[in-house]
Structures are given as C-alpha cells and as structure tokens.
Amino acid sequence: MYKRTYIQNRTLASIVMTSVGVFLLLLLTSNFADNIKKNEVSTNDLNISNIQVLDISIDQGSSASEIASLLSSEGIISSQLAFELYLRSENLTDKLRAGDYEIANNLEFSQIAEILLKGPPLKTYTITVPEGLWITETLLSISSQTGFDYASLVNSLLSGQVQSNYVFLNDPSELDNWEGLLYPNTYQIDLDANGEEILQVMVDELENVTTRLLNEQPLPLWINSYTEFFTVASLVEAESKLQEDRPLVSSVVKNRLEDDMLIQIDATVLYALQKRKNQVLLVDLQIDSVYNTYKYLGLPPTPISGFGERSLKAVLDTPENDYLYYLLTDKNGKMSFTSDYTDFINMKNKAKEEGVIP
Numbered sequence: 001m002y003k004r005t006y007i008q009n010r011t012l013a014s015i016v017m018t019s020v021g022v023f024l025l026l027l028l029t030s031n032f033a034d035n036i037k038k039n040e041v042s043t044n045d046l047n048i049s050n051i052q053v054l055d056i057s058i059d060q061g062s063s064a065s066e067i068a069s070l071l072s073s074e075g076i077i078s079s080q081l082a083f084e085l086y087l088r089s090e091n092l093t094d095k096l097r098a099g100d101y102e103i104a105n106n107l108e109f110s111q112i113a114e115i116l117l118k119g120p121p122l123k124t125y126t127i128t129v130p131e132g133l134w135i136t137e138t139l140l141s142i143s144s145q146t147g148f149d150y151a152s153l154v155n156s157l158l159s160g161q162v163q164s165n166y167v168f169l170n171d172p173s174e175l176d177n178w179e180g181l182l183y184p185n186t187y188q189i190d191l192d193a194n195g196e197e198i199l200q201v202m203v204d205e206l207e208n209v210t211t212r213l214l215n216e217q218p219l220p221l222w223i224n225s226y227t228e229f230f231t232v233a234s235l236v237e238a239e240s241k242l243q244e245d246r247p248l249v250s251s252v253v254k255n256r257l258e259d260d261m262l263i264q265i266d267a268t269v270l271y272a273l274q275k276r277k278n279q280v281l282l283v284d285l286q287i288d289s290v291y292n293t294y295k296y297l298g299l300p301p302t303p304i305s306g307f308g309e310r311s312l313k314a315v316l317d318t319p320e321n322d323y324l325y326y327l328l329t330d331k332n333g334k335m336s337f338t339s340d341y342t343d344f345i346n347m348k349n350k351a352k353e354e355g356v357i358p
Helices: 002-037 066-073 081-089 108-116 135-146 150-158 193-216 225-239 243-258 266-273 307-316 341-353
Strands: 053-058 101-103 124-126 186-190 325-328 335-338
Touching: 053 066, 066 081, 066 335, 081 108, 101 108, 108 325, 135 150, 135 193, 150 193, 186 193, 225 243, 225 266, 225 307, 243 307, 243 325, 243 335, 325 341, 335 341
Parallel strands: none
Antiparallel strands: 053 101, 124 186, 325 335
C-alpha cells in the first residue's frame, strides 16, 4: 500500500514538473517571438560610426534560411535564427525577392523585410518624348527629364558619336540634319547612361520601327528616299489630329507633288519661322526659306518634326484619290477633303462662321 502511494505521488510530481517545464518553455518562446515582432534586435545598438551600407546580392531561388545566413555573414543582422523566426512569424519566408540590394547594417527586421519584399531598386528611369516636336524642342524635353544640359545634348548629337543611317546629307555636324531622327516614344533609360547613349537609343528606335514597317510593306513609288518618307510623315504628324485623316493628308501631299503644285502647308512656315502660333498670317508666308512650301515647290529638305508610327504607316497606306485641299471643319479635329477649290473656299467660310478656325 505504501509503495503504491509512493509511486502515484512520484508520477504526479513528474506530471507537474513536466507541465511547469512546458509552460516555462512556451513562455520563453512567446516572449522571444514578441521581441522579434517588436524588432528588438541588437543592430539598433550599433555605434553610428560603425553603420555601413553594404552591397548584398540574393540569388534566384534562395530560401529564407539562405537569405538569413547571407545577411548574418555580411553583418546586416546579428542573428540568423532570430531573423528566420521573424520571417516565419510574419509569414514572409516565400515572399522575399532576389536581386542586388544596398542595405544598411542598423535596420530593424521589419525594415529589412520591407526592402526584400519590394525587390531591388530600379536602375532605370523613364522619359517620354511626344510626337510633333522640333529637334530643338525634343532636346529641351530630354534635358528637362534627364538633367543633361541642353547645350551638352546638342554637342553629343553633333559629335559624331551618335550614328544614324538616315542623317540628312550624311552630315551629322548640323543640327537641322537630325530633324525627325530622334524617335518620339517612352523609354527606360539606364541611370548611368550619358547623353550620347540616350540619343543613340532614340535614333536606333526609329531605325527599328522603320525596318519593321518596310519589311511588311515597301516604300510607295512616289517616295524616292528615306528622307522623303520621314518628311511626309512629319507633315502628316503636324497636320492631322485624327488617325482616320492621316492617310488622306498624305494623299493631298502626294497629289500636289505629282501635279507640280505648291504643297502650301502652314506647319512648314511655322518651322521656317521657328515660332509656335495658332494662326499663320499673310506676312508669315513671305519668309524666304526652303521650308516655306508656299514659296518653294516640292518637299522641305528634311522633316519638320518628330513623327510616330501612325504617321509613317499613313504614308505607306496613302490611298488613291484626287484630293488637293483639306481643312479642319470640326472642333473635335475632323478634317474635310476636296479636289475643288471653290468647294474648299466654301468649307473654309463655313468653318470660320462656326468658330472652328480663326
């Protein structure tokens, strides 16, 4: 009887001791996890003079344990195990992204995890150059978006380091000879790219687009060179507001060239003046410039602006018709086309009455 009671007491004591042990273990674990979640890590105690920003490269497919080991070995964190437990407690073990990082060695776990969740910083920036800008305006736009000085961009373009198969007269030393050859688009630019490299990207893009289009459809017979192709595209870009009108504007240019008529496009006069105006006056038409298509037969010697793929394709898709005149006849940008001068004058008077044109 005594022996049985003794055994029972020992068993009870053992159960109590085991329960106390488990309780203490759970308590310690809970406190440790709480400390981790509160980011109470020893890296915060670093002396300011010891703070460093370190380059860290995380390979694709790295596990949370491997990432924690790397950060620990590089001195970013003081405890691999603690960081792993933090990631597990926050359910982040499979959400960290590979890549190259710069991470300071005084950050809390939450801050490090946030960096690794976002992924490595982009090493490019975006610039957008719209269609229809003159070469000077294009360079000013690039300057404002990149921080490169306008004069330095001009020097870069004329230096001979930027190569183009299309530069007018094969002479890259004159700014006018580059008109239209910096293709308007949105670009991702490397952070360390210099002026020449940025300009070369834009020049190359024009060549890529042109090659692709001409692989699908050859130059029409009325276009004699790449320069003419780009020049007509720039006229279409300057004159058309709606896509449906672009091929028709091109057809008017074609018909006037074939009939030995002056093209008489206001945008060429503004280019000659180098002034942006809403209305071309009679006095403006007197400027003596090879770009003044009210004075000189044929196309201008170069494009008059940057142009996009829609205008290039419009030239390739120029329809056959007898249109010689066009006019903006709707405030939404719609144009009307005719082959009859009297009809054109009537459309013009009506457009003025309705306030469509000045």
